[in-house]
Amino acid sequence: MVNGALILVLARGQSLSDGGAEQPGMAEAIPQTTTAAATGPSVRAPLAAAIAISAFTLGVATFELAMADWPSGFVLLAVVPLMALVFCGCALWSATLLLRIRNGGAKFVLPFLIYALTLAILIYAPLHKIALQQNFDWHREDRERIVARVEAGELKPNVSTNKSLIALGDRAPHVSAGGNDIVVDETDEGTYVLFLTSRGLKHYFTGFLRVPPDGDPKKFFEFEDKPPSQLVRYDKDWYFVAN
Numbered sequence: 001m002v003n004g005a006l007i008l009v010l011a012r013g014q015s016l017s018d019g020g021a022e023q024p025g026m027a028e029a030i031p032q033t034t035t036a037a038a039t040g041p042s043v044r045a046p047l048a049a050a051i052a053i054s055a056f057t058l059g060v061a062t063f064e065l066a067m068a069d070w071p072s073g074f075v076l077l078a079v080v081p082l083m084a085l086v087f088c089g090c091a092l093w094s095a096t097l098l099l100r101i102r103n104g105g106a107k108f109v110l111p112f113l114i115y116a117l118t119l120a121i122l123i124y125a126p127l128h129k130i131a132l133q134q135n136f137d138w139h140r141e142d143r144e145r146i147v148a149r150v151e152a153g154e155l156k157p158n159v160s161t162n163k164s165l166i167a168l169g170d171r172a173p174h175v176s177a178g179g180n181d182i183v184v185d186e187t188d189e190g191t192y193v194l195f196l197t198s199r200g201l202k203h204y205f206t207g208f209l210r211v212p213p214d215g216d217p218k219k220f221f222e223f224e225d226k227p228p229s230q231l232v233r234y235d236k237d238w239y240f241v242a243n
Contacts (some may be wrong), residue, residue: 004149009150043107046097051091054118062127091115109214125197135197136208136234142173147193147210150184157184176207187212192220194241206242209235217241 056080060083066105094111101108149155159165159181163213168180176182176195183194191214198206211217220229230242 020071041100041104043097043104043110046108046111046221047114048095050094050114053087053090054114054149057118058121058127060133061122064128064131072075087115087118091119132240133234136238136240139173139175139195140238143177143193143195143208143210146172146175146182146192150182150193151191178205183222187219189215189219192217194220194222197240204243206230209239209241211239213237 042081046072055106060079061165064080098215099107112201146155150166155166155168157163157166158166164183164185166182168176172180174180178196178199179195183196185192185194192212192215193209193210195210196205196207205222209217209220211220215237217223217231220241221243223241226243228241228243229238232238232240234240
């Protein structure tokens with residue numbers, strides 16, 4: 001009896017001298033719990049959504065001018081309102097993530113910051129002016145060559161329903177919206193050539209107007225009844241106009 005009790009005490013002492021080898025399970029459980037707590041909730045999905053939606057929104061806002069032609073204009077009537085609705089809804093949803101900063105960390109502010117930065121760009125950055133300048137620079141050489149052909153008499157109005165319209169066709173460089181048609185006005189002082197950037201309802205249009213040397217863009221025949229609503233000089237003899 002005594003020997004049995006003595007053996008039991010010695011066995012326990014040996015266990016303690018080995019550094020508590022009887023408790024490996026507890027030692028292993030502690031790091032696992034710590035790792036799970038350190039990982040915490042993820043913000044990857046909201047962050048990825050914020051980047052994708054913001055990039056798409058800025059893309060549409062920047063290249064809206066290029067998509068204003070038919071039939072892309074019809075698409076914009078659906079895309080722009082839907083885009084605005086999705087952007088506003090997701091931006092408001094990202095604001096609710098701010099409530100998780102205390103428990104989840106400062107990373108939950110990132111989606112909201114992305115939406116806020118995108119909104120600031122949409123409001124203050126001149127995206128439309130950037131798109132117009134890009135359009136003007138990219139197509140200027142082709143448009144200059146077409147103007148030279150018009151002035152030389154190589155290109156003449158070829159649309160039976162409109163004596164001022166020249167259909168360039170699909171083989172020519174695409175330099176004008178609305179089917180790659182240009183509008184010409186031959187006057188005593190020279191030839192006016194209009195390259196459209198958009199065509200809307202009720203004969204609304206915008207475009208780059210090439211005027212004769214020292215010509216007045218307001219004398220273009222489309223502005224006989226009403227002066228242009230927009231008139232911006234881009235270079236010598238080149239103006240952006242809208243009726």
